[in-house]
Amino acid sequence: MKAVVMAGGQGTRLRPLTSNQPKPMVPVVNKPTIQHILELVQRHGINEVVMTLAFLPRLIRNYFGDGSSLGMRIDYTVEETPAGTAGSIRLAKDLLDDTFLVISGDALTDFDLSSVLSFHKEREAAVTIALKTVANPLEFGVVIVDEEGRIQRFLEKPGWGQVFSDTVNTGIYVIEPEVFDHIPEGQPYDFSHELFPKLFEMGKPLYGMVCEGYWQDIGSLEQYLQANRDALDGKVRLTPPGVRLRGNIWVAQGASLDTLDDVEGPAVIGENVRMESGSKVLSHTVLGANTVLRCGAQVRDSVFGENVYLAPGATVEGAVLGNAVEVHENAHLSEGVVVGDRSIIGRNAVVANNVKIYPFKNIDPGSTVRSSIVWETRGPSTLFGHNGVRGLANVDVTPEMAMRLAMSYGTLVGKGSYVATSRDTHQASRVLKRAIISGLNSTGVNVRDLTTAPLAVNRFDIK
Template identity: 40%
Template sequence: AAADYGTAGSVRNAAELLTDRFIVISGDVLTDFDISAALDFHKQKGAKATILLTRVPNPLQFGIVMTDSEGRITRFLEKPSWGEVFSDTINTGIYILDADVLDLIPYQRDFDFSKDLFPLMLSKNMPLYGYISTGYWRDIGNLNEYQIASMDVLDKKVNITISGEYRNSCIVGRDVVLAPSAVFSGMVVLGNNTTVGNNAKLHNCVVGNNVTIGSSAHLSGVVLWDNVIVGEGASLTDDVICNDTVIGGDSTITENVFIAEGCIIGREATLLPNIKLWPRKQVEAGAILSRSLVQEEKWLRELFTDARITGLSNIEVNPEFAAKLGSAVGNAVGANVRIVASRDADASSRMTHRALMSGLMSVGVSINDLQVTSIPQTRQELRNGKAVAGIHIRRSIRQHDKTDIILFNSDGRDLPSAKAKSIERFFFGEDIRRVPFDKVGSINFPERTNETYISRFKDTLNIDAIAEKHFKMLIDYSFGLASNIFPHILGKFKATVVSMNNYMDAS
């Protein structure tokens, strides 16, 4: 259907094909229920609709169905609290329906089985029954449930037939090549045209077609789709890897990582637990990935280019990234110190600036917030001995859809590479040390920073010599930060000045 008509409304669209009793099964369910037994129950009871039910230990996330001793449904309860739980039988999303029930469903309208149709039948006192099924049932509507269901198949918790030939403790498809020294344990299923290299170890894995697993690779609890390449020495644990993805040699994919199709993971890269990669992402060789990649195209091994970090505004350099970077910087410089922070007038810079300061404060670092201030002023403030480091955030002067984060040493010079490496170790290592609530850093707003900078600037010039020349100047401020400072300096030059674009424009 072109529109979303809900679960029941969508089935109503196929009414001309459903002239007899029919069965509805949710597409995101894995089950081995005996549907024929439920169908016999439906016929025996003379039901118009039968909902297949199952018992679960924790019914809170499902819709509870209550029945009488004959199996007739007496009440529905959608996602109850524990205080409302009077039954552990839930709606499995599998229904047996007589064709005339479709007459209750409005045509091309949003209409749901559990929220609309069944309560309507209950209110009309129609024969609506629940059949409690035994066997395996799992809702695999999210990635974690899909991973669990895959392992349940291997553990034979669900009655399902897997086609293939038994060989070396594996079920293998056609044209599979297994190195003699490869080791398999638990249950391993290998698709057609798959190759497993020497000394590779696989435990409880599902492997698709046209997959290559390199020598000495270790895989445990992994699901690989088709056309995947796993490099030599790679290690994967409890992950799902989709089609056409390349896992570089000696890389480490930790627990519960989900990688979509067409991704490239470089050699010796590390993906930390519980992250997801959207399609066609790239992780650079040796990089440590600690968060999901959604809109970013790639994740680099190093954050810094010299003393600068540059990334797509609000995509690569977003509030979460900035807060984490602030925490990493704070851990690198130590608690109970002060850092100078400044930014340009861009809205993304302001957002990033505030997020980064929250990260600094969380690890006990206090901030001299210069707010909208130029880089030379920030350097000057550091030379006054006011802080151990400085940070300036701006819209990139090279690509306006990117944000630059520039770091300075305590003397106002660009941050040395050794200190940048220290920050990267904290950022990628995930071992950020927070401070107690009463040790959180503070924010200070220094006064007269413009006046101090102007005075120092003038002290470096021979004002009288410049004034004698009576210069004529055309100055384009380009809507930048200099428009705040330079006009005050020019007043002493006795020059004729024509100014253009001499105000700040955040756009």
């Protein structure tokens, strides 16, 4: 028996975590998600695996190699152009001459795969789909089966008015090689949208088995954090790296802690982590390898990549940090913040809830960041200074921000007042001035527009 592990996902909704790595390599409790899947199939007696790759395939191949370090044999296929879920499996046709298992490398599960395989053989099915009962089926493909498990109906990502079942497709399949005859070559082809409905219409024996156990699609940052929390709480059967100590605390080799009293479980402390006396790790925290927490640093309900540095007084709550992130003195990262690889958070900076900072960004000391930083290289230090509002056009100072500022000012000076406006010759100034005029007019303020004029002329006009 072989398993096909689908590992071609880009994970666009997981960015900035997936800006520099494929989605299956995103770590859950300090192991790539796909490694948890490989360990799962190995527990059920499957030691030969074919991985289907697409996005940044070299990172996965370099990490796992031929699989010998895990006691497995791993072969690879690479999509040069998008092939769809079924099309990517067809690329591995020459490696699959018997019944095989298909499983996603970017969803976390501990299903009893042996029982799914037995179910498939007992019913002599062409395809068996592992199903899971969920509270909200809107994001998944819904499947309904009869008493024997034979599939009666499919529906991909229904609206509430279309929901006819709460059992959904988990992306785990047992498939007979004869199915390859129905997957066209050289074009994108999907399991759920095309292949399974086609086989259903042909009357092929398609079955679904409702599985017990844990299953979590890691498709968003919220789901990613939840998967780590569930792993720490023991809701999914997996093994974090390291030794389990009191209070459900896992400590890996080489970690340096003065005392466990500074760590509140559940938590995972990675290899060579250094926690200085006075630093605190509170519950549901994962620290990646080589992380350093200086005296007074505090972390709660967060997931760190490797080589993260927290300076004295830095606090991180409910955030995700990529690799080699630096958080300097007394900086604060709030709930839902995600910081990409090799970014630097300056001292006394504050990053507000749900802000995403993409890789290689610098946040200036003392700044307050309330919106995501994607393209620009630096976060603003402050917009309001002694000489007015300053910042990069369309980055720090946007037309919307200029209009809102003008509306605030308009309510301050009062309805019927007169305000003179002018600008320089730059196109950005033209856009921002029009936004300001719109904001002032909306509050009942009269505007004398001097079009293009020096600031001294504007002041003279006011006098």
